[in-house]
Amino acid sequence: MISVQQIHKKFGKLEVLKDFNLEFEAGNSYALMGPNGSGKTTLIKIILGMVIPNAGDVLVQGEAINGSYAYRSKIGYMPQIGRYPENIKIGQVFSMMQDIRPEIKAYDLELVNDFGLNEMLDKPMHTLSGGTRQKVSAALAFMFQPDILILDEPTAGLDPIAVELLKNKIKREREKGKLIIITSHILSELEELTNHAIYIFEGDVFFNDTVDSLKEITGENRFSTAIARLMEWSLKKNTKKTEMSHA
Numbered sequence: 001m002i003s004v005q006q007i008h009k010k011f012g013k014l015e016v017l018k019d020f021n022l023e024f025e026a027g028n029s030y031a032l033m034g035p036n037g038s039g040k041t042t043l044i045k046i047i048l049g050m051v052i053p054n055a056g057d058v059l060v061q062g063e064a065i066n067g068s069y070a071y072r073s074k075i076g077y078m079p080q081i082g083r084y085p086e087n088i089k090i091g092q093v094f095s096m097m098q099d100i101r102p103e104i105k106a107y108d109l110e111l112v113n114d115f116g117l118n119e120m121l122d123k124p125m126h127t128l129s130g131g132t133r134q135k136v137s138a139a140l141a142f143m144f145q146p147d148i149l150i151l152d153e154p155t156a157g158l159d160p161i162a163v164e165l166l167k168n169k170i171k172r173e174r175e176k177g178k179l180i181i182i183t184s185h186i187l188s189e190l191e192e193l194t195n196h197a198i199y200i201f202e203g204d205v206f207f208n209d210t211v212d213s214l215k216e217i218t219g220e221n222r223f224s225t226a227i228a229r230l231m232e233w234s235l236k237k238n239t240k241k242t243e244m245s246h247a
């Protein structure tokens, strides 16, 4: 459904993604993991056409995204930090987004209602708390019933009730066969919501397989300990590289 082919991305001298290849299939939910600064958000932004790679292609449902924006309506994106025009009201943000996508007539307003945003439509964006802003971002990601959901640290800043509401929503969408990609540092959350693990390290895909295989390969039954094992292995590989370069 999304094919990332030989993507290379540098910011100045910093090589963030080196010859990156990944396939994301419908019906699967992917945990995109890696240390801070490993390139998770950069990869997401490349898929969304918000960052242009130095080389490589991204195909969404078989079509290269190069320069096209139509494909974006298939993707619901929840950014790590949502940025909105500050002087407009929540309701205006929703109607503005609906105007941008006139081809979509049926809206999914479950999260708007679950989060109680329908009672705050007149609140200006600049008056919102960080968590309420996150709720607006979540509601928008699901509003247009996209086939693909990309959620960058979706529960960061949400209160425990909102976290449960959002997690349940993600699970319901997954059951409908959608493709879901989630980045998070909260391993318990990834364990609950995903069936496929991708671990990025130093610009490369260090691990890319099902959560079941991850547990089998690491010999660990729990997701969090399996990931801890992967992290250890990635750091050891790195130490070996440094030792070799000093030899």
Ligand SMILES: Nc1ncnc2c1ncn2[C@@H]1O[C@H](COP(=O)(O)OP(=O)(O)OP(=O)(O)O)[C@@H](O)[C@H]1O
Binding pocket: 011, 014, 016, 034, 035, 036, 037, 038, 039, 040, 041, 042, 043
């Ligand atoms: N526009 C930019 N200009 C220069 N460097 C950038 C830019 N965007 C990202 N970077 C750098 O690229 C690297 C990868 O950043 P990215 O945000 O993709 O990491 P991440 O894996 O999402 O991190 P985190 O877990 O902290 O959210 C970082 O070193 C970051 O400083």
